Amino acid sequence: MSREFVRRRLGRRLGCVVGMEDLKIKVEKLAVRAINNRARSKIKKQVEEPLNLLFYGPPGTGKTMFARLLAGCLYDVGILKEEKVVEIQRDNVVAQYVGESEKKMKKRIEDAAGGMMFIDEAYSLFKGKSTKDFGVDIINTLMHYLNGDSMRDTPVFVLAGYKAEMEKLLSANEGLLRRFREPWIFKPYTSQTLKQIVSKKLLKQGFHFESDLDSDIISVIDSVPSRVRSQLNAGLCGRIVDYIKDSIDERVCDPSDITELFLVKKVDICNVKEKLSVYMESVTHESLNTD
Template identity: 35%
Template structure:
């Protein structure tokens, strides 16, 4: 088939109209590291944009699957990326509202017969037109408990994912090894999830950059001699149980601010300057368990 000039579409114009670049720029500015994740999101956005252009020319479309899987450790930015993805899908008109609804097993599964279906359907009703983000999704499936109602919630989800895919996008999230087993347990679920994004853990240096951004947002800053101490803290904390990437660093920063406040409060009648109020010193990190035991 030959297309005449009036059937052509302008890629740059379409790109500008949807303002996808704004979201891509936000990803670069707001999130440290995560290069593989950012690359994958750009690829998905590009595919969806081209699919939209093909539809305008009445070309056969592969109807790209929109349901996704985000795998990785806690604190690696999965929820943040899900929010950006919801925005992209909305700007490309794949979803009508663009909101993100985050839920866990407790929001979907009931505790007695007849309780699960209404709970799951109510959540789906709230999520329609947007993205449903199910965190630690593998807890929906408990094969060792024959009286568990998680399987019922999964079946309802599967029906909606297939029959109302123009109204809802579902993102399943959790640890990669557990998510892999979750998909193996239900081939129907696995076949409906076509976009898999793996979130790597942050490096110690990336955690320091994240800490600086967090402080900057709260109008604080580190003293010049603090970086080395914080880097050592991050390296120690990464080796301990329950490490949660950016979440652990946020907790460390919150405790450092508390110690800074206590230090200032204990300074007596000293006249305070703006620098005193905004500066986190190395001693605010070194004191107590924050550094010595790297909690």
């Protein structure tokens, strides 16, 4: 399987993603390394390299979406046997009674066999070694499977969350860090990228613009305070799209007028800025606390 073939196969999925160019390169490198290592192992036994990954970044930066995309990419080039992602958080596996957490975690890992397990907000599994918390049992169970020889078709594990909190999680077990590749960093989206996401969402739903409204959309995005953007990131795009559709619904009197029903005008973008302003006034400081 040549590198050019791998690039073409991956490009079918990666090409649909707005931005994230550095992460797309990492996907290709990861796939090529895994394929080459498999070829090397047929000639001479190789030291096992983990495919398990750490995703560092704030909410709304595409970590879950990218994990699903990555699973599809790895399946396309034959690294994963199945195109599936089992997604979990702390509440899905931490139980109230001794022994139950391990059973829940084991079941989820077995469900992910041949594919990928994605643990969002993975840092929440670890509350501290001094606490009577069953999250430690989850980490110990995870360690058992991270060795790669504990079951057939061990899934690729992806742990995601804030950088500082994730580093605390990795300190919970001395062997945890070395079972993962170097972290992949998910950066907050730029205004330009957020604008592209908004446009792509609208076009996918059949809407079109009466003129070039790129600068107007960027102006709306830039009007959002940084503390709000840091929490919403790509989530802001969904809100903007909803407000644009609200404006169109308020403007169009006849639903049989298909042209107007799918036409985004400058006035709709202006209305979004007003609606966002009202929304931000209603948001409490507590709900956007980044501490």
